[in-house]
Amino acid sequence: MMKRIARISLLLLLVAGLWLALKPTLGNRRLTFLPQHWSEYLDYMDFWLNLFAFAILGLTVWFALGSLQKVLQRLFLMIASITLLNLLLEGLQSSIPGRAMDQADVWAGLLGCVLGICSGLAMQLFTVRKKVGASPQVLFLDQTGRLGGAELMLLDIAAARAADSEVALFQDGEFRTALEKAQVKTHVFKLAEEASSVDKQAGLRCVLRTVPAIVDLTLQIARAARAFDVVYANTAKSLIIGGPAARLAGRPLIFHLHDIIADGHFSSLNQKALIFCANYCARKVIANSEATKDAFIACGGRAELCVVVPNGFHIPEERTPSPKTAALRASLGIPSAAWTILMAGRLSHWKGQHVLLEALKTVPNAHAVLLGDALFTEEDRIYAQRLHSQADEPGLAGRIHFAGFQSDTMPYFDMADVVVHASVFPEPFGRVIVEGMLAGKPVIASRAGGAAEIIQHEHTGLLVDPGSAADLASALLRLQRDSGFASTIALQAQHTAQDTYAISAVQEKIESAIRQTAGSKKSQLLSPAIPLPKPPPCAA
Numbered sequence: 001m002m003k004r005i006a007r008i009s010l011l012l013l014l015v016a017g018l019w020l021a022l023k024p025t026l027g028n029r030r031l032t033f034l035p036q037h038w039s040e041y042l043d044y045m046d047f048w049l050n051l052f053a054f055a056i057l058g059l060t061v062w063f064a065l066g067s068l069q070k071v072l073q074r075l076f077l078m079i080a081s082i083t084l085l086n087l088l089l090e091g092l093q094s095s096i097p098g099r100a101m102d103q104a105d106v107w108a109g110l111l112g113c114v115l116g117i118c119s120g121l122a123m124q125l126f127t128v129r130k131k132v133g134a135s136p137q138v139l140f141l142d143q144t145g146r147l148g149g150a151e152l153m154l155l156d157i158a159a160a161r162a163a164d165s166e167v168a169l170f171q172d173g174e175f176r177t178a179l180e181k182a183q184v185k186t187h188v189f190k191l192a193e194e195a196s197s198v199d200k201q202a203g204l205r206c207v208l209r210t211v212p213a214i215v216d217l218t219l220q221i222a223r224a225a226r227a228f229d230v231v232y233a234n235t236a237k238s239l240i241i242g243g244p245a246a247r248l249a250g251r252p253l254i255f256h257l258h259d260i261i262a263d264g265h266f267s268s269l270n271q272k273a274l275i276f277c278a279n280y281c282a283r284k285v286i287a288n289s290e291a292t293k294d295a296f297i298a299c300g301g302r303a304e305l306c307v308v309v310p311n312g313f314h315i316p317e318e319r320t321p322s323p324k325t326a327a328l329r330a331s332l333g334i335p336s337a338a339w340t341i342l343m344a345g346r347l348s349h350w351k352g353q354h355v356l357l358e359a360l361k362t363v364p365n366a367h368a369v370l371l372g373d374a375l376f377t378e379e380d381r382i383y384a385q386r387l388h389s390q391a392d393e394p395g396l397a398g399r400i401h402f403a404g405f406q407s408d409t410m411p412y413f414d415m416a417d418v419v420v421h422a423s424v425f426p427e428p429f430g431r432v433i434v435e436g437m438l439a440g441k442p443v444i445a446s447r448a449g450g451a452a453e454i455i456q457h458e459h460t461g462l463l464v465d466p467g468s469a470a471d472l473a474s475a476l477l478r479l480q481r482d483s484g485f486a487s488t489i490a491l492q493a494q495h496t497a498q499d500t501y502a503i504s505a506v507q508e509k510i511e512s513a514i515r516q517t518a519g520s521k522k523s524q525l526l527s528p529a530i531p532l533p534k535p536p537p538c539a540a
């Protein structure tokens, strides 16, 4: 009801403003000293100018679903400036010999200006200055319902401030269940099928097809965002939607950058769209490593937006190995004497499970457990099938164990002799590396991106050339043959990880970023909070 009244009032104001603005122009039409067509052209120019300005004004009103006060304020200011412009044109026209100033038009114009400015000021007085409370209200956005590393990080952040946060997902799944289990209010705003299938490599045609679905979701998120102090986009896709939505709602946006924006990870179109959205919409960019930050800046991202905060982990006072390990080995069919390699993470070509399988051919008495599943794309599912075929090749058959996705990963880390990370493109951060270190296992990782920041070669792990099965095989053989060295680096790694990646310190940094963003000057003027719309029924 309120909205309808607001829209009708805006329409009436528009008509009144249009009349006021155009009146001085419509009165006199001729600049007789010029050829007729020039005279007509010039004479109508201010008319078209007004028409154009009011078209923009209409669009602003249409899009500014945000606060009514803001819309009205803008409207009044525009009426004032357009009538002022008209007055100037009137002045110019009357300076032409043979033309007199139309006093009635001048007064009408002046009245329009005064009315516009006064109404704008009056609206300012009525605008609610919402105080950002002790703990800012945050709307977190994430596109997926699956549990990848970025989602596990968000789970910890949102759970720690559950009373002051809600999460909006664009897809249902086990992530929602995990959030709700942690008492975090969660809503699923479904993104239409065609839009959710757009991946990081999508081209222009594919992206264009998704525009209507994206616009629809953006408007829904904009409406929801008005009940919060800060919008926090946790993934690339959620930035593309959350960025414009936050702007429409007049709320500041934080972008948590979990990805390396570069070739190999994103198509060039997607890189440009992400950088544009981040630069234009985000008040802060939280990068999960120096590598992600550097790639963001190299791609054109604004350096002054960035702050680096690594992932955080729950570190128990004392870690006792899981009692389930023997049973787990037996259930996976791993012989008790076999040297066991764990590779945890989603099955995806860039994660490089195929590199480990290739390397394993030259490592005797070694079995590999692949923990994880193809989580996000059709390409990943095809890759997973190819891995199964590769695992049946001579020299590997019976030595590769697919464990699927498990929510309790601890027993898998405990059962391993070594943890391998083998991404063929730079890893943005690499949670599994830190998890291996915290479990007290020697870790081998690809020398690139966040992995190279986490591990100090030969001190807290081994770094190998990304994509090189030969390099990985020789690192595996070195650890297999020299168990003393393996234990030494594992212990050093455990201490380093415990000192560096405690969740409490990371949560503090994120909280401080949220407070700074919520408290920044531009975000102070807010409209009254509006309750979230009822979420659509979620698929099980």
Ligand code: UDP
Residues within 6 Å of the ligand: 147, 148, 149, 150, 152, 344, 345, 346, 371, 372, 373, 404, 405, 406, 407, 408, 409, 429, 430, 431, 432, 433, 435
């Ligand atoms: N993970 C999990 N269950 C699995 C496989 C992996 O919970 O079956 C977790 C893993 O422990 C890690 C996260 O998924 O915390 C993967 O994060 P990472 O940063 O290593 O890679 P991402 O998949 O996010 O690129």
Ligand code: GLC
Residues within 6 Å of the ligand: 148, 149, 150, 153, 258, 259, 288, 311, 427, 428, 429, 430, 431, 450
């Ligand atoms: C992303 C990255 C991964 C990182 C995780 C958490 O999923 O691919 O490297 O560890 O986010 O920041």
